[in-house]
Every structure is written in structure tokens, then in C-alpha cells.
Amino acid sequence: MTASAAETAWDPSQPILEIEHLSISFFTRLREIPAVMDFSCTVMPGEAMGLVGESGCGKSTVALAVMRELGKTGRIVSGSMKFKGRDLATMDDEELRHIRGSEIAMIYQEPMASLNPAMKIGAQLAEVPMLHSGMAKDEAWKLARQIVADVRLPDPDRIINAYPHQLSGGQQQRIVIAMALMAKPALLILDEPTTALDVTVEAGIVDLVKELGKKYGTSMLFISHNLGLVMDVCDRICVMYSGEAVETGNVTEVFDRMRHPYTQALFRSIPLPGADKNARPLISIPGNFPLPHERPKGCNFGPRCDYFEKGRCDETDVPMSRVPGDDRHESRCLRWQEIDWDAPPAKRAVKEKAKIGEVVLKMEDLRKYYSVSTGAFGGGARKVVKANETLSFEAREGETLAIVGESGCGKSTFAKVLMGLETATSGSIMLFDENVQSTPIQKRNTDTVSQVQMVFQNPFDTLNPSMTVGRQIIRALEIFNYGKSDAERHQRMLELLDLVKLPRAFADRMPRQLSGGQKQRVGIARAFAGGAKVVVADEPVSALDVSVQAAVTDLLMDIQRENKTTLLFISHDLSIVRYLSDRVMVMYLGHVVEMGTTDQVFAPPYHPYTEALLSAVPIADTKVTRKRIVLEGDIPSAMNPPPGCPFQTRCRWKSQVTPAGLCDREVPPVRVLEGGHHIKCHLSPEVLATMEPVIKIAAE
Amino acid sequence: MGLFVLRRLGVMLLTAIALTFVVFYLTNLPPNLEKLARTEGSVRMTDEAVQDWIVKNGHSGSIFLRYGQWLGVVPGWTYTDEKGQSRGRCFQIGQDPALAPRYCGLLQGNWGYSTFFKAPVAGSLGAKLAATGWLMLAVMLVMVPTSLLLGVLSGMREGSVTDRTLSTFSIATTATPEYVSGVILVALFATASTGISPLLASYGLIEPNKTLFLASATSAMDKITFWNFTLPVMTIALYGIGYIARMTRASMTEVMTQQYIRTARLKGVPFRSVVMKHALRNALIAPFTVIMLQFPWLLNGVVIVESLFNYKGFGWTLVQAASNNDIPLLLACSVVAVIVVLMTQLISDIGYVFLNPRIRLA
């Protein structure tokens, strides 16, 4: 490591990173767009600082500014960023180059994209010490091998000679972490390091980061939109909104004694254990995130704030003010001392529980196999991928059935088969007493088609970008033979916009003029255009910001309640599943491993996979304690599933199964416990009964 | 990998058969045969005499059979006239048909007899191909390094002045087909009346009424010199340079915005190494295939340039064969062209696999 004079002069009791009144703007042809305004924060040695906020709030810009990587258009307008006492903002290229990678390292969201596809892992790792401490090549490779072992990757010798594409997503992220640690940096910046990963893999990475942080004494700047994750990893937190830090402080302090309306609203809009769609529904934040050039005068959060006071909050810029108690707890609110923070939310409307009616959809023994060719050019052997294996369940009118699982579990294939985009290999799908399993969508009659509709995951993809919103809804009405005239359909389209609480003027807008949440609403309106009875929602809110998630979820629930729709809610997010579903089906590698009512699934006995999944989901509540169960390795590929029980490669209960080795040989039978709770596991009922709850809520 | 090459070869063979058949069909259309009859026989032949000539010379019958004969998978035609004299594809008049081989097509090495050169096709085409080979070699030597350099330089800092300048140059050259650039280059460098030659002559740098470069490359058939070869080579290369440079630039700019380049920069890698070590290999995958797939167009350039500069190579031969209705020669030219194109496609596929580790080891 380069030992410059400035470094030796730095006193370790001083902050590692001290950002003061930092403002960053991007300059386009038309205007200056301020991305970050008056941002200050301090990271002490060994401390982990969490930066939290919704997309567009400027948290990643802060991280990139610390690295001085703002591109051609971004510029630091004012303020200073002191790293070990030296101002990063005024450093020249050469000094900066010495600090990058050796003193400050960064880990990014997309591990695959962050690794050079044409370079061996070892070369990419060894490059760091060779550059910064002039290490010889052999030695650097030796160090690389050691660090690869440190991040707990199996078979490090093979891995350092591999190319990135030969590793799984979780392994790639470990390599990126290893690369960041090669020079033992003083500060590690993590920009949503686990967002692209599955929950059970994420849990492993989070543990690793925490452990390595302790081991090397590295300070961390951890950027995330996930409050639960921040609570897991960080000591301190800084909540950002629209380019400003609005509240900062100790994690527990901010979580329990928040002193900014935005932080409070954020917590009220995320589903925590105890929230319930009927008795205690979520409260969404009204309005929309302001665009950078349309920020209001005064407090940026003003227009969406419950405590907004006209003539005061919208007058002058609001400075950060100290909150007594914990050291360094600050809030950017003029009224924080006047607000009664413990008052329960005023407008929490209790909703009536919807009645659950007849069975409308019944699947029996559904299988869907694909035949794919391996090898790069269509040569090679053909393989059968079992995307869905013996799927049986029924869904009733007005019911919400959640389908939970990580990538490759077959939940999307299942949706395609149900929609008729693919036909099942065997088994039956009964839809209102009509067998549709082998009827592709082109052969289904219009009624059947309009009754089963879908809401898609990606709001940026769900609407045709070159057609107006109104036109797209009208097209759905046309195709479902609704109404006799264009005028009638136009009227109905406007009513549908009302239904999803969008202004009627949106009919003439193009999708790119809408925000993500608004697009998702249009997607919902389109799905309900033909009076759908069964709606498959494929992760409808996972790409949205938390504050918008609540609103869209509630909308979906309201329409469901009104229309008595059966909702099949596909998700990987257990918090939201617990919040809104009546029954839950957990899938793993094409198998349904557990099925039951929400209470049954979220309480022991669990299927071992469900247990691990529950433990992996971070919960942003200081009163909740979770048992840590970290699964080994990655999810096996659906192309090459393990023999016997699909989960046996990662199961921690495997040793308790008698006779030993049963899990390797046989797919377990479905065990029906009391109350119609299905578990697909070899574990005996006695062992299952010994399971402890994963989540415990401390008494209030 | 082996299977992949085999499949590719199979498709190639199919393509080659289809393409040569199309050429065979189009060159052996009745009007072409009639024209051939009149040039070989006499211009004043009656229509019946023409038909008679066509039948006697084996140009009648099913097109597929004739194609088979030409290829050498169907026995060659024979014709015995009323006087008992035999003629046939595989022997001269007067020879004993019994001694002649039954098959005598392309596969047996019989490329036919060129009516234009008045010589067997195989021999005359060989010499021409060698001449074109030298031309192509020189073009490649100029074009590939220049274009890659230009592309990488302009792509590594998108939007910079270097980028703008080089991009403009690339666009300008892609807008200039060979027949245009050839004319302009000659006017600039190889006429005694315009361009720089009179200027140089007035300074006494070259002899009066001589030109800097030669506007004809005929002398390069015997001996290639800088003065007679530069213009034809530059004419072909210019067009390709622009095209490949633009491809390289696009590929390079895309790679430079990739996250792994940012990773490298944030590791503290100096800019030069970022470009050389991290970006270059990834950025060259796309242009490599482009260079290889440029060959059909390069052949085009060769034909134009050889006509323009009167360089008697493959392209010149093709033009002569086509305009003189020399069917065997034209067919032979097509076979060569098709083989060259297909070979480059194969090389491009294989090279892609080797350059791209993601595919090789998948």
C-alpha cells in the first residue's frame, strides 16, 4: 500500500470519511440538474454507515462522488469530502488513482456486469496488489487464491483460473467482494450489493460482508433501499429523500425514535410482521417523488407530508437540526419538536375481510417439461428441464394465493401454463369447470381469455411504449368484445382509469410520461378490462419503490375485494406475502414444497426450505429477532437438478432423516398435516414438531 | 466444437450447391446459349441452326442434368450426328468416346474451356487469382491495422474531439464507394493536369508531365511497385477502413460504458491499461466478424478497382467473362467467389468462438 505523508499523519480516532455540505449536479444541454444537495455525513473507522432511500434520491450519486466517478456530465458543485483528512474533491488524477482500489473499494449491484468477461478471475484479482503495491505476479496470484478462500468459495484453485461466466451469481458477488478486499481498503462502498441476488444467497453475502468488515476493521458505506438489510449490516443510518439527507443517526435510534415525517411514512408503508391487509393495512405515502428539476420550494417532502404547514414548510430551505439523545442524531424537519411521534396514524381505515367463495381454479398433477439443447450452437445433447413437477392446488373466489420461490423455482412457467402461453406436459387445469390444460391461448374463447389475466413485473416493460395509455386499454376492451361502439369503449376506459385512481387526462399520455407506479396501475386497469375473475400478478410491485409498493398493493386488494377476484400473487418477498395472502404455496426447483394458510406456513412446523427463506428475509423492526439460518451454496440449476429431494443439497435437517441417504434417493411424499397443511419432506412428524419459530417478536 | 464445425460445413456445402446452381441456371438461360451459338458458329445463323447447335453441343435437356454434368456427378453428354461422328463433354471431336472418362466436371478437375481466353479455364484463372491475391493481401495489411486503430482511438473517449474528427473521416470514407474514391484519387494524384502532380512538377520534385502515382496498375502484374500499386490498394482499403473503424468504434464505446470498465477504473487501473488490458479484447470481438464478413464487399471492390486501374486479376476476368458471355469462365469465377465468401464466414464463426470465452467454454 502506498504510504504517503498524508496517510501517516492521519489520526485513527478521526473520521475515515467526512462529507460536508456536498452538492452534486448533472449538467445536460438544457439545464443543471441538482442530484445531491447539502449532504453531510461522517464515517468513523470500523463503522458501517447505511444510506437509505428510494430510487432517484441520490444515494448512489453520493457513493460515486466519493470515488470521483461522476461521468462527463456530473460535477461536484460545492462542499468537501475528506478521506483520512485529505479532500477527495480536489485531488488530481494520479492521487485519486492511488486511492481507488487500495484505500477505497467499491462493490456494485450487478456482479456479472462488474467482472470482465474476457479475463480470468485470478488475473482480475491479482491486478489490484500488482498495481498498488507493486507485488510480483506469482505472489499476487497467491494472495488472490487466499482471499478467494477467505470469501468462502469452494475450490479456490479452480475458481481463480475460471472466467466469470462459469460462476453463479452468488459466487460472482463473492469474487467482487474479494476483489475489493485485495488491497485491504480502509473504506468499502457497497452499492446495493445484493439486489440482483436471491434472498437465500443474499443472506450468505450479508453475513460475509459483516464478518469481513469486523475481521479487517474496514469502514463501510452501505447503500440500499431495503431498511431491513441496513438494520442487519449497519451501525448508523442516513435516510435520503430527493437529493437530501433527511434524517441520520444510530440505526436503533432512528428505527425506534424516528424524528422525520418521511422516515415515519417509510416505515408505515412497509409490511412488517403484524401488518394485516384488513385490520392494519399499510399506509402509502401520497403523491409522487418530485423530479429533480421540479422540486418544491422549502421542504422537499412538504407536498407529501402529513404534518405540512403552509407558509412555514414551503418558505425556506430546511437545515439539519440536532435531535438530543443519541450522539449525532439529526433531522431535516422544522416541526420535529412539535409532532407527537407516538400518535397512531390517523387515517388507517379498517377494511372488511372479503368472503371466500367457490373453487374457480383447480390444478391437478400439472407437469411442464421443456426440452432444451445444451451446447452453444444447437449441437449437443437434448435435456429435459422439469420446470413444474406434480403441481396440485385449488384457488377459490375472492382468495389470494401467494406463490413464493426464488429464481428457477418454476413460478413463472406455472403462470405461462395457466395463461395458455404454454401447454402443460400432463395434468389438468380446471377453470370454472372447463379443462384448459392443453388449450393454447389462441384456441381459448374470448370469455375464458378475459377472465384470466395477468399483471406483469416490470413497470417499464408492461406497456407498449409507442401507444397511448387510453389506446392500450381500449384495445383490451376491443379484443374482449366489450361494448358496441367506440364511444362506449372510450367511456369504459375512463372508468377503468378512475378505478385505478389515475386522472382521466392520462388517457392521452404516452407511457414514458408516467412513473413506475402509474404504469403499474395502467397494467392493472388493462388486466381488469374484461372483468377478470382470476388474475395472476407476477411480482407486481417488486420493481417499485417501497412507498409506491404499498399504494399499488392496496389498489390491487381493493379491486379484488370489489370484484371477488381470485388473485394468484407470485413473489419472492415473504413480508408482502404474509401481509396480503390468504394461502401460501412455496416452490423450489419446480416442486411445491409447502402449502397451507398463511398462518400455517409462517409458523412451525416448516419445510426446511421455508424455514431458511423466512430466516433470510431481513426485517426492519428492532423488536423482531430472527434465527440465522444461512444456506450453503447456490440454488442448483433447473437444467441439472439434484437427485432425490430437490432441496437436499442445501438442507440442514438432512441428517435427521431416517434412514440416512433417503433424501438423496427419493423425492419425498407430500405429508398432509392438520388443517390441510402440506409439506413435501422426508422428516418425520416428530422431528417436524420440534421446530422452533424463526421469527420472534418481543413483547411491546 | 467439432459437431459445430461439421454442421457449419454441411450448411456451407448446401449453400455452395444452391449458389452455384443459381449461377449455372442464370448463365445457361436460353438467350445466353443462343448468343453463344451465334458467337461460336456464325452471326447469321438461322434460328433452327442455333437450336441445332445447342442440341449438338450438349446444352439441351434438363437444367439439373446439365448442372450435374458440370459438377461431375452425372456422366458427360455425348452426341452422335448423322455421319456417325461423336462429340461429347469429355473428349475432343475425333477421339474415341470409349477411351474418355465418363464423368468430367468440376469434381474431376475439369473447369471447362474459356471461349474468351481460348484456353482451359483452370490455368488462366489461376494466374489471375494470384494477382488478385497480392492485391487483397496489400489491402488487408493497410486496412485492418488502420481501421482498428482509428476505431479504438475514437471509441475510447466517446464524444471527444479525437472521436469527432475520426468519426467524420470514417463516415466520409464509407460514403465513398470505390468507383468514386478511385476517380478522385486518380484526379488528385495521377493526372498530369490536375491535383498535386503538376504542383510537384513545378517544384521540380517529379519530372514534368509525369504523375506522382500511376493511374494504371497493369505494370503491377509483372512487378509491384509503390507507384503503381498504391492507388488501387488505397481505393479498396478506404471504403473498408471507414466501415470497420465505425464498427470498432461502436463496439469500443459500448465496452467503455460497461460496468467492468468502471470496476477497473475504480480499482485504480490507469486509463491506458484500462483500454489495453480490459477493453480491447472485448471490443475486438464484433469487428473481427465484421472484417471477415467484409469479404463479399471486398470482392466487389476488387472488381471495380481492377476494371478502373486495368489490373488483370480475378475481378477483371469476371467482368470480361460476363460481358463476353464466356459461360465456363463465369461459372468458375462464381465458384471461386462463393468459396471465398463461405470460407471467410466459417473463419469468422470459429474466430468468434475463440475470441469470446463465454462461448468457448460454455
Added chain:
Amino acid sequence: MDQLTWTGTAGTVLLPLLQVALLALALALAARLVFVLAGLDAPRLPGPDGTAAAARSPGELASLAVRYSFFAALGAIICMLAAGAVMPSPVEAGILGAMAVRFWPAWAALAATFVLSIRYRRKLGLYGKLFDSTVGMIGFAIVMFWVFTAIFADVIATHDAFAQMSGLKNKPPGSAAPDTAYGWYLLGGDHLARDVFSRMVMGAREVLKIAPAATLFAFMVGITLGLPAGYFGGRLDTVISFLANLVLAFPVILLFYLLVTPEIRNTGIPIVLAAFLFIFPIIFLIVLFNSRYHTNPPKRNLYVGLVLLIGLWAYSGLAFNRDPLGIWSMQPNMLNVFVSVVFVNSPGVFRIVRGLVMDIKARDYVAAGQTRGEGPWYIMLWEILPNARGPLIVDFCLRIGYTTILLGTLGFFGLGVSPDSPDWGSTIDDGRKLLNLFPHPAVTPALALMSLVLGLNLLADGLREESLRD
């Protein structure tokens, strides 16, 4: 009357200026390249206050020099043209000035187009955004200049493009033509003593008559085949792709030598090809309207009926020359050229469309269309195609340029055009025989062709940049 000079009276001042500027430009460019290669052009990071650091690097000085000398040269040329345009007679205006005057209808139309477009550019979608990009604007200006030249060719041309004037054979630019109305051969005479300037102007019309239309037809064919190939994949894709690759593997010149000959016209092959290729626009439009309006039969019948009526009428005239009313027709050699160019271009379009479709069909809105039971053609034509328009428009511009080059190639080899046609390719071919002695008859159309294709390429570049910016 005397020989005209290039720059007239204004040239005495401006010409030396131009020479100096050009020399400086060349030197600066060379210096710049050297510095870039030497790595001396590292951009300095702006300081915290946004100002540049003290000293400029040599690379930057060179690039400044490039810029200034370029503007100086450009200014000198513009001054020359402008000065020429205000001079009363060709003698004082010089050749350049006199030409600038002759092109006045094109200038006027160009100015009107730009004023209107820039005024309303915010309402004009992608076309309007073109005026945000300098490169795009330059390209558009060049292209429109030639388009207007083609439209007003009769007014701009100084002589009949076919008339031969004794004594003016191979005469240099600016020669006096005493017995004519205009009085000068602005760009000299060719080997048959025709006016090179007028032939170049009329040539623009020849080229712009065929190139865009042929490209449009190629797009219709490529789109109609590429959509299903990319969308359905499988065997259909294999077969069509194989055929497309077959055509692409043919060296273009060989194909032209085989397809564009007088003999082949007798066999009827061009008509068969035309019958095959020209049917695609009709199929395309019928499927387009049918898939959209099949829920509303009266409307559907109206649109499909109209397409059939007009389409088949034009089809009978263009492909078979059997238009009962005699409005649609094409000369046999023109048809031959047209069909061959469409044939050569279609596989390229096919490949692009296929690739785009394979990319876009994975989007959720396509799945949304499928789940509400839309037919495959509706999804292809109304959900996928409109979202592929950006790259397709860019490719359309590039491909018109490519087609122009192909047409020039045909002319250059004397294929399929009448011998005295003024189109640029054959004029270059005519001129190259005496290129050593009299370069001007060949260089003039060569520069014209180059500028048109350059304009199209720049336009495509500008469009690409702007469409990516969304």
C-alpha cells in the same frame, strides 16, 4: 467570351486565404493525431470551481488549431459562394458563384424547410429532435439539397442534358458556350460535348427516383419476412434465414452481372421477381389492417378493400405493365434494375428486423398482448414493429445511401441503364476512360454521389444519436 475562373473577382482575395486555411488544417490534424497516439491529450479534470487547470496540453492546442483552421476554411468557401451569388454575371461570380446562383430554388426550399422545422420541432417527434443534433442537421441539409435539386432539376440545369454542342468536347470547366441560351458550360463538357453541370443535376433526379423507392420496397419485403421469422422462430426461421444468407453470400457484382442483362429481360425472370417482390407491400398492408380491425368488420373491410383496389391496380401496372388505365408503368430496363436492387437489399433488412423482433418479443407488453388473446400478426405489426422503428429508420437512411452506391455500381459497369443516361454511375463510367487527361467529367458526378451518400450517413448518425437519447 473568356474562360470563367473558379472564384470570379472575389477569389483574388479569398483563394489564398483558403489555401492557407486548408494547409493549416492539414498540419493541425496531423499534429493532433500524433499527440493522441503519444498520449499527450489526457483531459484535465475541472477544478472544484469548474475552471480548467492552468496550462493546455499540446494535444488540446492542436485540437484548437484544427477547429479554428476548419472554420476559417469553411468561412472562406461560404464567402466565395455568397460573393458569387450577389455578383451580376457569371464572369464576376466565377464558376462556384454561378453554380450557387443556379441552385437558388434548392436554397430557397431548403431555407423554408429549416425555418419551419426548427420552429415547430418540439411537435414533430423524432424528426423534430433531429434539429437538436448538429451532425443530423448537416446530413439532413445535404440530403434535402439533393432532393430539392432533383425536384427543380429543370430550373437548375443550364442546358439540355443530352444536347451536344460542337467544339465543346472535353472542354474544361468555365468554358464559354457561345451558341446557347446560358452561354457557359459551368463544369465543362464531356467526351460527347454535353454540359457536365446539367448532366450532374439531372443525374440527381435519376438516382433519387429509384433509390428511396427501391429501399422502401426492400423494407416491405424484409419486414414482412423478418417479423414472422423472428417471432415464430423454428423451421420457418431456418428456411428464410438460409435463403437470406444465400443472397447475402453472393458478391453483389456477380449477381448484377447475372440479373441485369438485356438477355435476361427476354426470359421474363425480372417480371417473375417483380411479381414476387411487389406483392409484399400489399400483403403487409392487408395484414396490418386486418389484425388491427378484425374486431370491427365494416372498418376492416373498408381498409382492406382500399388496399386491395389500389395495390392490385399498381401491381398490375408495375410488375406486368398491364395497367388498364395506363398510369402505373415502368420501363423494362428500369424494372430490371429496380427489382435487382430490391432483391439485393431485402435480406439485409430481413436480418435486422429479425434481430429486433427476437429482442423485443421478450418484453412484457408482448406477453400482455398474448395473454389477452391477440393474434400473432397484431403483436408483430402493432406491438413489436412500432417499437423497432428507431433502428429501422436509421437503417433506412443508411440503406438509401447503400442503394445509391449500388445504382452507381450498376451504372459504372453499364448495366441496365440506357447509354446516354445522365445518372451518376454511368457518367463516372463515361468519364473514367479519359480520366488521365480530363478528370472533370468523372469527378463531378463522383463528388455529387459522395456528398449525397455522406449526407444520408450523417443523417442516420444524427437520428441514431437522437433516438438513443430517449
